[in-house]
Amino acid sequence: MNKKSSRVCGYPLSIFFIVVNEFCERFSYYGMRAVLVLYFKYFLRWDDDLATSIYHTFVALCYLTPILGAIVADSWLGKFKTIIYLSIVYAIGQVAMAVSAIHDITDTDRDGTPDNMTFHVVLSMVGLFLIALGTGGIKPCVAAFGGDQFSDHQDRQRRTFFSVFYLCINGGSLLSTIITPILRAQDCGIHSQQKCYSLAFGVPAALMLVALVVFIVGSGMYYKAEPQGNIMLDVCKCIGFAIKNRYRHRSNQYPKRQHWMDWAEEKYDKLLIAQIKMVLKVLFLYIPLPMFWTLFDQKGSRWTLQATTMNGYFGSLVIQPDQMQTVNPILILTLVPIMDSVIYPLINKCGLNFTPLKRMTVGMLLAAIAFVCAALVQIEIDKTLPTFPSTSQSQLKLLNMGSETVTIKMPGNDPLNLTAAQVSGQINISVGHPEVRNTISLAKGQRQTLLIPLTITDEWLMTDDITSKPQEGNNAIRFVNGMKTAVNVSIPAANFGLIEPFSYSNYSLIKNGKVTFTLWSGSQSCEYSTDFGFGSSYTFFIPSTLVFGPNCQESITAAEDIKPNSVHMALQIPQYFFITAGEVMFSVTGLEFSYSQAPSNMKAVLQAGWLFTVAIGNFIVLIVAELAKLPKQWAEYVLFASLLVAVCFIFSIMAYFYTYIDPAEIEAQFKKNVNEDDEDNKHKLQKTERFYRKLFSGGTLKQYTA
Numbered sequence: 001m002n003k004k005s006s007r008v009c010g011y012p013l014s015i016f017f018i019v020v021n022e023f024c025e026r027f028s029y030y031g032m033r034a035v036l037v038l039y040f041k042y043f044l045r046w047d048d049d050l051a052t053s054i055y056h057t058f059v060a061l062c063y064l065t066p067i068l069g070a071i072v073a074d075s076w077l078g079k080f081k082t083i084i085y086l087s088i089v090y091a092i093g094q095v096a097m098a099v100s101a102i103h104d105i106t107d108t109d110r111d112g113t114p115d116n117m118t119f120h121v122v123l124s125m126v127g128l129f130l131i132a133l134g135t136g137g138i139k140p141c142v143a144a145f146g147g148d149q150f151s152d153h154q155d156r157q158r159r160t161f162f163s164v165f166y167l168c169i170n171g172g173s174l175l176s177t178i179i180t181p182i183l184r185a186q187d188c189g190i191h192s193q194q195k196c197y198s199l200a201f202g203v204p205a206a207l208m209l210v211a212l213v214v215f216i217v218g219s220g221m222y223y224k225a226e227p228q229g230n231i232m233l234d235v236c237k238c239i240g241f242a243i244k245n246r247y248r249h250r251s252n253q254y255p256k257r258q259h260w261m262d263w264a265e266e267k268y269d270k271l272l273i274a275q276i277k278m279v280l281k282v283l284f285l286y287i288p289l290p291m292f293w294t295l296f297d298q299k300g301s302r303w304t305l306q307a308t309t310m311n312g313y314f315g316s317l318v319i320q321p322d323q324m325q326t327v328n329p330i331l332i333l334t335l336v337p338i339m340d341s342v343i344y345p346l347i348n349k350c351g352l353n354f355t356p357l358k359r360m361t362v363g364m365l366l367a368a369i370a371f372v373c374a375a376l377v378q379i380e381i382d383k384t385l386p387t388f389p390s391t392s393q394s395q396l397k398l399l400n401m402g403s404e405t406v407t408i409k410m411p412g413n414d415p416l417n418l419t420a421a422q423v424s425g426q427i428n429i430s431v432g433h434p435e436v437r438n439t440i441s442l443a444k445g446q447r448q449t450l451l452i453p454l455t456i457t458d459e460w461l462m463t464d465d466i467t468s469k470p471q472e473g474n475n476a477i478r479f480v481n482g483m484k485t486a487v488n489v490s491i492p493a494a495n496f497g498l499i500e501p502f503s504y505s506n507y508s509l510i511k512n513g514k515v516t517f518t519l520w521s522g523s524q525s526c527e528y529s530t531d532f533g534f535g536s537s538y539t540f541f542i543p544s545t546l547v548f549g550p551n552c553q554e555s556i557t558a559a560e561d562i563k564p565n566s567v568h569m570a571l572q573i574p575q576y577f578f579i580t581a582g583e584v585m586f587s588v589t590g591l592e593f594s595y596s597q598a599p600s601n602m603k604a605v606l607q608a609g610w611l612f613t614v615a616i617g618n619f620i621v622l623i624v625a626e627l628a629k630l631p632k633q634w635a636e637y638v639l640f641a642s643l644l645v646a647v648c649f650i651f652s653i654m655a656y657f658y659t660y661i662d663p664a665e666i667e668a669q670f671k672k673n674v675n676e677d678d679e680d681n682k683h684k685l686q687k688t689e690r691f692y693r694k695l696f697s698g699g700t701l702k703q704y705t706a
């Protein structure tokens with residue numbers, strides 16, 4: 001094999017183009033993904049369920065298409081051409097997404113909304129399909145192509161390459177997940193200014209083109225392994241023949257063979273059989289691995305939801321719940337160099353042989369620890385959550401809208417004095433109590449507020465209050481108007497509308513931070529400013545005594561229906577730390593392991609097998625979450641952690657019996673022996689065969705040194 005491209009510090013120069021390509025491609029992918037759900041929801045106007053389902057289907061597809069790309073690369077086009085062609089498909093997909101997000105194209109009435117939504121939906125779905133084909137298709141090829149650039153003796157350099165490759169993945173994704181949401185938030189358009197999704201998709205499209213150009217520029221420097229015919233078809237036929245032949249010779253009269261694949265020997269090349277054995281051995285080892293990804297991929301779902309129930313104020317910096325996910329790539333950028341240059345060498349110095357499979361096992365355990373941390377944080381959060389009424393209970397609040405003190409006697413409760421404009425705390429009442437006055441009807445499982453009018457003999461009003469934490473860390477706000485005139489309340493982001501006298505508005509969701517409400521009654525106005533945290537709910541009461549003017553703020557009463565989140569988001573950092581440390585040990589190692597243990601003609605196929613474990617992991621999340629349906633979130637985290645520990649135990653046993661191989665060495669031996677036909681070499685061939693028979697039945701070929 002001639003792999004003599006120009007070298008810098010012992011590394012082939014060609015890998016520079018490959019890692020830059022990966023950086024740009026991951027920027028493109030994660031940047032587009034960061035705004036995808038919002039595009040579905042706010043541009044295509046889909047509901048939450050549809051948006052989430054299509055999003056997850058897209059992500060799952062991105063991890064299924066690697067198999068397609070790998071087969072094309074290993075059997076037909078070779079990795080280089082596959083990367084070029086699929087990158088073009090990918091870039092077209094990104095451009096289609098950017099064009100689909102230009103509202104002006106179909107906005108014939110120029111009101112800012114597209115008039116032919118079908119056009120935008122179809123174009124974006126075609127775009128997403130092409131992107132899934134492209135990103136998934138090239139993924140196993142780029143990693144394997146990078147590995148191909150190293151000579152067989154450059155194990156150490158190749159390991160460093162996979163670490164740098166992983167750094168580029170995370171550098172690109174980190175940058176894009178910060179940048180594209182900012183681009184989306186800009187206003188742009190020809191006839192009307194709207195949120196700029198076209199720019200948020202356009203920049204990733206441009207980066208994909210850059211990735212393609214960079215990859216082509218390096219063309220003259222790459223080592224390009226030629227595909228060796230339709231290898232996947234040969235593999236399938238060979239396996240099929242071995243199974244059939246074994247079945248035909250099932251009777252005891254036929255001598256047993258070392259490995260069931262040896263039953264293909266009558267028809268197939270010994271080298272191919274040996275290569276299939278190598279692949280099957282690794283694929284067998286992959287069986288427990290999806291469980292790691294099951295936990296890992298919950299960062300983007302469960303953990304982000306957990307963050308929405310937490311307080312994101314870091315001093316003057318406010319972190320939004322979904323921004324917590326960037327902790328993962330940030331930690332990757334710091335942990336990969338630390339592991340490579342400090343931790344692993346230190347472990348080595350201690351005389352421990354920290355083999356790839358041991359690293360992966362430890363990575364799994366770290367992920368399980370991360371979920372135990374998540375469960376502990378959840379228990380803390382649960383302590384701070386309001387107690388909502390059970391199905392046989394009602395909760396009632398009283399708000400005295402009058403200017404006199406009233407005394408309220410409730411069955412089973414002490415008399416309660418409420419001064420003017422005062423709101424009581426929650427009162428728990430068992431519904432169906434015989435003494436409850438029939439003038440108010442309490443609803444089971446509900447929180448309600450009884451608005452006591454200015455004149456006590458007037459009709460009493462009951463409001464239905466919020467019975468769950470507002471979603472996504474928002475604050476649910478409403479106004480009660482105790483004045484004799486209607487009041488209009490607005491803020492730049494929401495309008496509560498005109499609130500009639502002795503009436504109340506619906507809840508509006510408001511983001512955290514300082515908000516100034518403007519109250520209008522006729523030509524008179526009043527400004528009311530307040531600071532919101534995350535996940536609270538308030539009822540603001542406008543009393544009959546309100547005097548519009550500069551000091552009006554003091555007359556308004558804020559009744560806290562749900563406390564703002566108090567458990568700090570920083571408490572999620574340990575779980576992010578453990579899952580990322582686990583990822584470095586598991587994923588970076590697995591990437592390199594999949595390359596190093598694959599036969600030369602199936603490198604991309606094994607990379608695809610590795611990525612397939614990610615796809616399966618994502619499906620397991622859906623299945624376990626559906627089946628388990630645990631009432632407490634912390635219990636679900638503990639369940640996932642326990643499942644991973646169990647799987648990790650099985651994996652460690654499988655790993656114990658795994659023998660590391662050097663595929664290049666095995667292949668070289670077979671090729672050499674097949675080419676020589678004298679007696680001596682026939683003898684050698686037999687010796688080699690005996691050697692590999694021993695190997696595939698569990699002997700030790702290569703002592704792995706980290």
Ligand SMILES: CC(C)C[C@H](NC(=O)[C@@H](N)CC(C)C)C(=O)O
Nearest residue numbers: 169170173174328329332587614
């Ligand atoms: C499944 C992984 C091999 C995918 C890998 N992801 C990461 O490296 C993450 N740490 C990135 C983060 C932004 C989620 C990838 O190739 O994207």
